[in-house]
Each structure stands twice: as C-alpha cells, then as structure tokens.
Amino acid sequence: MALLTGRVAVVSGGGGDIGGGIARRFAKEGAALAICDLSLEKAEKVARQIRSDGGRAIAIAVDVSQAEQCEAAAMQTVVEFGKITTLVNASATVSPDGNVEKIALADWRRALDVNFTGMFLMCKYVLPHIREARGGAIVNIASSHGHFGLPGRSAYCSTKAAVMHFTRVLAIDYGPENIRANTISPGPIDTERSLRRYGTRENSNRVRGVGQVLGRTGTVEEVAAAAAFLASDEASFVTGTDLLVDGGQTSFKGSSLERYGS
Ligand SMILES: NC(=O)c1ccc[n+]([C@@H]2O[C@H](COP(=O)([O-])OP(=O)(O)OC[C@H]3O[C@@H](n4cnc5c(N)ncnc54)[C@H](O)[C@@H]3O)[C@@H](O)[C@H]2O)c1
Numbered sequence: 246m247a248l249l250t251g252r253v254a255v256v257s258g259g260g261g262d263i264g265g266g267i268a269r270r271f272a273k274e275g276a277a278l279a280i281c282d283l284s285l286e287k288a289e290k291v292a293r294q295i296r297s298d299g300g301r302a303i304a305i306a307v308d309v310s311q312a313e314q315c316e317a318a319a320m321q322t323v324v325e326f327g328k329i330t331t332l333v334n335a336s337a338t339v340s341p342d343g344n345v346e347k348i349a350l351a352d353w354r355r356a357l358d359v360n361f362t363g364m365f366l367m368c369k370y371v372l373p374h375i376r377e378a379r380g381g382a383i384v385n386i387a388s389s390h391g392h393f394g395l396p397g398r399s400a401y402c403s404t405k406a407a408v409m410h411f412t413r414v415l416a417i418d419y420g421p422e423n424i425r426a427n428t429i430s431p432g433p434i435d436t437e438r439s440l441r442r443y444g445t446r447e448n449s450n451r452v453r454g455v456g457q458v459l460g461r462t463g464t465v466e467e468v469a470a471a472a473a474f475l476a477s478d479e480a481s482f483v484t485g486t487d488l489l490v491d492g493g494q495t496s497f498k499g500s501s502l503e504r505y506g507s
Pocket of ligand 1: 257258259260261262263264281282283284287307308309310334335336337338359363386387388389430431432433434435436437438439
C-alpha cells in the first residue's frame with residue numbers, strides 16, 4: 246500500500262531540487278500534487294514529469310511572500326483536486342553573504358519574506374482546507390544551518406531557526422484538530438543551489454561531505470523519503486519535531502582534518 250494514497254499535497258518551492266524531489270516521491274506514494282513555485286516554468290517541468298509517470302499534478306505560479314497568491318494557490322488546488330490534506334513548504338530565496346553591516350536591508354527583508362513569512366502565509370491559507378479534510382500534515386523545510394551558524398549568513402540561518410520554532414507552535418495550535426506539523430532540517434544535499442555555491446559536485450563533496458559522519462553529501466531522494474514519512478500515517482504520533490536529514494553533520498563538532506588527518 247502506497248504511503249499517501251488519496252492525499253492532495255501542495256508543495257511550495259516544488260519546482261526546485263528538494264521540493265521537486267519531494268513532489269515526485271509523493272506522487273509515487275499516491276498523492277495528487279499542486280506544484281507551487283515562483284518560476285512557473287520549473288513548476289511545470291516537475292508537474293509534466295509526474296503526469297508522464299502516470300501521476301496527477303498541476304503547476305501554479307506563486308510568490309509565497311504575496312498573501313493573495315498563496316490564497317489563490319490553495320483555492321486552485323481545491324478546485325482541481327477537491328481537497329488539500331498535506332502542505333510542504335520548501336521555497337527559499339538566495340540571500341547574498343555578508344555580515345550585518347554589509348547585508349542590504351532589502352536582502353534581509355526578502356529572506357524573511359520568502360523563507361519565513363512565506364511559510365506563514367502558505368500555512369494560513371492552506372490550513373482551513375486541511376481542517377475541512379479532517380486532518381493532515383505539514384512539513385516545513387528548515388536546515389541544519391538553523392541549528393548552527395555560518396559566517397556571513399545571518400539572514401538564511403536565522404530564518405531557518407525561526408521556521409523550526411514556528412512549526413513547534415503550529416503543531417501545538419493544530420494538534421487538537423488532527424493536523425501534525427514538523428520540520429526537516431537537511432544538511433549538505435547535492436542540488437543546483439549548492440552547486441552554484443560550491444562550483445562543482447566534487448568541490449561540494451570535498452567542502453561539505455568528506456568531513457561529515459557519513460563522509461558524503463546527501464541526495465534529494467533522501468530528503469524526500471523523510472518528507473514522505475512525516476506526511477504519512479507512519480508518523481501518526483510525530484508532531485512538533487525536527488528531523489535532521491544531515492548525515493550526522495549537526496552531531497559532529499570536529500573538523501575533517503581531525504577525522505582524516507591532513
Ligand atoms: N540544498 C541544500 O543543501 C539544502 C540544505 C538545507 C536546507 N535546504 C532547504 O531546502 C529547500 C529547497 O532547497 P533547494 O536546494 O532545493 O533549492 P532550490 O533553489 O532548487 O529550490 C528553492 C525553490 O524555491 C523557489 N522560490 C524562490 N523564491 C520563491 C518565492 N518567493 N515563492 C515561491 N517559490 C520561490 C525557487 O524558484 C526554487 O524552485 C530550501 O528551503 C533550502 O533552504 C537546502
């Protein structure tokens with residue numbers, strides 16, 4: 246029996262690597278998908294792929310920082326599929342690096358608007374539909390960088406820490422209505438986004454993977470497996486928690502040199 250048979254899931258950032266991977270896995274598990282993304286082209290690509298594999302998916306252009314667009318996306322999903330049971334928030338903007346003096350106020354605000362307020366808005370407009378479906382699950386994508394800081398990335402790291410605490414309170418508020426809410430904190434995952442930062446897959450693995458507990462970076466499919474678990478009844482007593490999918494990154498305080506020698 247597939248894990249998500251009969252579910253209807255909205256995935257924000259669903260055109261991206263991790264969001265797209267989650268959407269594809271959910272489709273394999275029997276869910277219908279509304280792929281929401283700032284880039285309609287990227288969302289369409291994921292939706293087309295799911296449909297060509299025999300699944301059900303639509304693509305919706307949404308800037309999650311815009312309340313009316315989030316509300317319209319929720320409505321469009323219900324019109325198309327009749328209900329919503331599941332929400333995954335995977336969208337995030339790319340923020341320029343720099344310490345507090347160097348970060349432009351506009352970049353700071355954009356990080357908060359997309360990574361944090363966007364999650365709030367998607368929850369705000371999707372939750373009434375999950376309630377109407379008599380329960381469901383929300384999976385918010387945080388980051389291992391919400392657990393520990395990185396130089397020059399206060400905007401990103403702070404929004405990811407905020408996502409975790411927001412989700413705990415969400416779980417408390419909606420638990421009585423049979424709506425579970427959890428976060429996933431991915432560690433170093435191989436995606437285009439990380440390739441843009443680290444140049445090549447080899448360099449990404451050298452910088453982010455080799456010094457980690459499992460000695461490698463993770464895959465989109467490994468994050469998607471965790472999301473499928475949290476969205477499904479297999480996680481029926483799991484709410485208000487954060488699932489680190491980081492290959493042990495957060496537990497390992499050493500450096501690659503200590504572990505492997507120079
Ligand atoms: N890649 C990693 O190693 C890693 C590690 C930890 C956490 N994460 C988190 O996982 C999530 C997905 O990351 P990814 O690596 O797949 O990146 P990605 O850039 O491929 O995906 C992010 C998606 O969000 C979309 N987006 C950006 N702004 C938006 C907006 N205003 N409204 C709607 N959509 C918008 C982008 O178009 C993109 O498709 C992010 O929340 C990221 O912070 C990634």
